[in-house]
Amino acid sequence: MLLEKSLIEEIIAKSLATGADFAEVYTEDRISSGIMLIGGHVEKANSAKTFGVGLRLAQGLFSVYGYTNSKNPDDLLKLASDLSKSFSADKKTVPVKLGKIEVGTHHKVKINPRDVKQETKVALMQRAYKAAKEYDEVIQQVSVNLSDWVQNVEIANSLGRYVTEERVRIRFYVSAIAGKDGMMQTGGEGPGTAQGYEYFDTECNVEETAIKAAKTAKTMLFADECPSGVMAVILNNEFGGVIFHEACGHSLEATSVSKNASVFCGKLGTVVASPIVNAIDDGTIENGWGSANFDDEGYPQQRRVLIENGVLKTYMVDLLNTRRMDHKPTGSSRRESYKFAPTSRMSNTFIDNGTSTFEEIIKATEYGLFAAKMGGGSVNPGNGDFNFSVSEGYMVRNGKIAEPVRGASLVGNGADILFKIDMIANNLERARGMCGSASGSIPADVGQPTLRVHSITVGGKKGAK
Amino acid sequence: MNLDLLFQKAKQKGIEDVQAFLSHKNELSIEVFNGDxxxxxxxxxxSLIVRGIYQGKFGTFVTEVMDDSIIDLIIDNMIANAKIIDSPDEAIIYAGDKKYEIVEGLFEEALEKxxxxxxxxxxxxxxxxxxxxxPRVSIAETMYSETTRTVLLQNTKGLKLYNKVNSAYLGAQVIVKDEADQRTGFDLDITNDFADFNLSELADRIVKEGIDALGAKPIASNNYxxxxxxxALAILLATFQNVFSADAVQKGLSLLKGKLSxxxxxxxxxxVDDPFLKKSSSSRSFDDEGCATKYKELIKNGVLTTYLHNLNTxxxxxxxTTGNGFSGSVSFINMKMISGNDTMEAMLASIKDGLLITNLQGSHAGANTVSGDFSLQASGFVIKDGKIGAPVALVTVAGNFISLLKDIVAVGDDSKTSFYGVTCPSVKVKSMPVSGL
Known part of the structure; x- marks a missing residue:
């Protein structure tokens, strides 16, 4: 137990004394570790202990938030009292009684990172280093990062919610640099999980991960500059899903919808995409990178069908934003840490399988770009304009994958691109990412099958065809 | 926490030297949405960052729990972390410099009060x-944020340094709409003197950015x-800041490797890197290693003169060291490009068919700091016969950081510090490929 139940009750009571109609106490304790290996040597090894309490009060649409590192009851009650000064009703006493704490147990962990020796982690990293370095003589530098954290949260609110869970995350990142004649190109792979270190015995093969990174770097080293212009783009599965995440997902979060700042406002029940598009945000996937038992307001995570056969079915809405919107909460509230007030965020977001195959899509494309691996991107939620980079690309000519190209970026508009998806394959895979937004940086999965956008602006250095 | 007790216990466990970096932060932020x-x-x-030297290697632990009960955990973790480090880097804890500049105006009590x-x-x-x-402003999100940060650096070599800074920003994002289009305008001003905020000028600037962009469209792909x-230049410079780090250079992660002189x-x-820049909350007299900071030219008239260093690099x-050891690596304090003599009008007047770029996006993904290549989403205005014309959006500009620096043919006189922490003027570039229609 991070804070005594009686203290939490006292904090909530104090928070409500001046007219707030909602109060929430979020307590977090985290132990994290990060190791960086460059050129075969461990350069840095850090670990950290994080602890803090975030307190949120609301009255109608107005909310206040405060946080502190202190565990001291006097400091916490003072924070409640300081925040409650934002409200000015007559003093009243609100009895607050929390029930038994509910423990989330859906995501099982076998080998807790806290029980793994630093030396064991380094051995995994060295294996990856060796595999990437030995892949090809053009691989000049390899860096490997391994970070993990164990976060314990307790969330309680004035409506009687009182829950706790332990969230475990591991991220492994291999970056390879290929170089020749003064030219350098990079390739990276970043698998991750919400399991324990059993991940490396089951799903994650460190050598394969490293070789993938090295292969991208080498391929891009010998790639030509990408031509620019408007063309068909085939977005590969896994991290290709970043297109939906950036271009559409963010605009379906209550953060922008509730303020009428999204292009998808007022579009529930209407056609927002090509009829072959089904999109889902599922925070319940077992041990999913973006999963949890509870959202960061303490309500169960859910599976949300966002778009069904092209029709918009739901937004992602946190509890407090339901006050601005005529919409039920969807268990979508998330935050990086106690330092952030939570808001509606994505979890594991993906476009579902279609009926084509990968081969059919390539074969059906006369001229275009195959974006085998995507980099990151960003979107302006005000108008839906987005951009993202292609980290490994190939030209497609006459229904065949042709020469590799580098330096491509894709520019478009979120509302527009969904209608331009004209083929979806049946090879859905998800990939890990860190998503940064109003409530901080959080683990989020993106995903999709390979799909084709029939026309989109491709930026590249080579100039128009 | 009793730092003397921490130091003493660490010594007993075989940690030769220890440095504690204690920072304390108070923040206030306010947001108003459509009037409320x-x-x-x-x-x-x-937070307390403790670094100790154990058998010649650094072990690091960061804690937000500050009572003495955590001291044993700190020490055990420092040792466990130090044990796995096998890089040949020498671990150094610094005894201090003779002189540290006094940076004035970093903390203004009036703001806090x-x-x-x-x-x-x-x-x-x-x-x-x-x-x-x-009337076309449909949504406004207006924000104020204020931070007061104190830093205490203390080590077993007798060094003790203290710094207190406060800073505030005020700004907004607006969405403007007409029948055909919707655009955003965003800006903010940073200072620690509340009187510096000119509300009406700031409001006009933010709204103008959105309004001017209404109806923006891509232009034809070409070299312009x-x-x-x-x-926009500040965004690009900020993106490539790390290439000047000797740490990145030594690890082969910078395109400036082998390019000195x-x-x-x-x-x-x-x-230049100017640690004493007025009105910058980043300005300071010592870095995280306790070394005195100094003013230095990185590129002088086009020639690369030095990298940024910490003790180890x-x-x-x-x-x-150049006094740029921050967060265990190397970074700029205040990156500044020295302004030139050209006015914006003169630069515009010299262009018949061109593009004025006012914003760049996607720098975290579309720019490669190892190769220097970038391909970024851009918006701005057409330049036609020396004058600003129609608004442009959804195009990309591609290039290479070094080629760009070489292709600068005029440097403006309008230097300003952006919220990316980079101070620079507008510049004219010979030619860049733009991808649009």
Missing amino acids: LDKYEISDSS KDAAEKIAAVKELDGLLHKAD EIILRRD ETIGSELVTI AKKDGLS
């Missing part, structure tokens, strides 16, 4: 001005003469 107070946040937090109600009133006033400025407005930019280009290159 929407968010009010206060916080009080501390100012009543929260007055700050809220100012945010509401700005919000009102935004809505009044133009380009003016990078100071805020070489010409990497036009002779109009001089880029300097030792490897047989040099002295």
Whole structure:
């Protein structure tokens, strides 16, 4: 137990004394570790202990938030009292009684990172280093990062919610640099999980991960500059899903919808995409990178069908934003840490399988770009304009994958691109990412099958065809 | 926490030297949405970074729990971390410099003392001005944020340094709409003197950015003469800041590797690191290693003269630190490009068919700091016969950082510090490929 139940009750009571109609106490304790290996040597090894309490009060649409590192009851009650000064009703006493704490147990962990020796982690990293370095003589530098954290949260609110869970995350990142004649190109792979270190015995093969990174770097080293212009783009599965995440997902979060700042406002029940598009945000996937038992307001995570056969079915809405919107909460509230007030965020977001195959899509494309691996991107939620980079690309000519190209970026508009998806394959895979937004940086999965956008602006250095 | 007790216990466990870096932060942030107070946040937090040398290697632990009960955990973790480090880097804890510059104006008590109600009133006033400025303003999110940070650096070599800084920003994002289009305008001003905020000027600037962009469209793909407005250039410079780090260079992660004393930019280009820049909350007299900071030219008239160093990278290159050791690596304090003599009007007048770029996006993904290649989403305005024309959006500009520096043919006189922490003027670039229609 991070804070005594009686203290939490006292904090909530104090928070409500001046007219707030909602109060929430979020307590977090985290132990994290990060190791960086460059050129075969461990350069840095850090670990950290994080602890803090975030307190949120609301009255109608107005909310206040405060946080502190202190565990001291006097400091916490003072924070409640300081925040409650934002409200000015007559003093009243609100009895607050929390029930038994509910423990989330859906995501099982076998080998807790806290029980793994630093030396064991380094051995995994060295294996990856060796595999990437030995892949090809053009691989000049390899860096490997391994970070993990164990976060314990307790969330309680004035409506009687009182829950706790332990969230475990591991991220492994291999970056390879290929170089020749003064030219350098990079390739990276970043698998991750919400399991324990059993991940490396089951799903994650460190050598394969490293070789993938090295292969991208080498391929891009010998790639030509990408031509620019408007063309068909085939977005590969896994991290290709970043297109939906950036271009559409963010605009379906209550953060922008509730303020009428999204292009998808007022579009529930209407056609927002090509009829072959089904999109889902599922925070319940077992041990999913973006999963949890509870959202960061303490309500169960859910599976949300966002778009069904092209029709918009739901937004992602946190509890407090339901006050601005005529919409039920969807268990979508998330935050990086106690330092952030939570808001509606994505979890594991993906476009579902279609009926084509990968081969059919390539074969059906006369001229275009195959974006085998995507980099990151960003979107302006005000108008839906987005951009993202292609980290490994190939030209497609006459229904065949042709020469590799580098330096491509894709520019478009979120509302527009969904209608331009004209083929979806049946090879859905998800990939890990860190998503940064109003409530901080959080683990989020993106995903999709390979799909084709029939026309989109491709930026590249080579100039128009 | 009793630091003396920490130091003493660490010594007993075989840790030769220890440095504690204690920072404490108070924050206040206020948001107003369409006229109503929407968010009010206060916080009080501390963190302690402890680095100790164990058998010649650094072990590091960061804690937010500050009572003495955590001391044993800190020490055990430092040792466990030090044990796995096998890089040949030498671990150094610094005894201090003879002299540290005094940086004035970093902390203004008046800002902290100012009543929260007055700050809220100012945010509401700005919000009102935004809505009044133009009927096409449909949504405004107006924000104020203030931070006070103290830092205490203390080590077993007897060094003890202290620093206190406060800073605030006020700004907004607006969405403007007409029948055919929807655009955003965003800007903010940073200072620690509340009197510096000019609400009506700020409101006009933010709204103008959105309104001017209404109806923006891509232009035809081609190579164009380009003016990078100071805020767009700041984004690009900020993106490539890390290439000047000797740490990145030594690890083969920088495109500037092997380029010392070489010409990497036009002779109009001089880029410095100015730790004593006035009105910058990043300005300081010592870095995280306790070394005195100094003013230095990185690129002088196009020639790369030095990298940025910390104790370790300097030792490897047989040099002295430049006082840029931050967060365990190397970084700029205040990156500044020295301004030139050309006015924006003169630069515009020299272009027949070109593009004025006012914003760049996607720098975290579309720019490669190892190769220097970038391909970024751009917006701005057509330049036609020396004059600003129609707004442009959804195009990309592609290039390479070094080629760009070399292709700068005019440097403006309009230098300003952007919220990316980079101070620079607008520049004219010979030619860049733009991909649009």
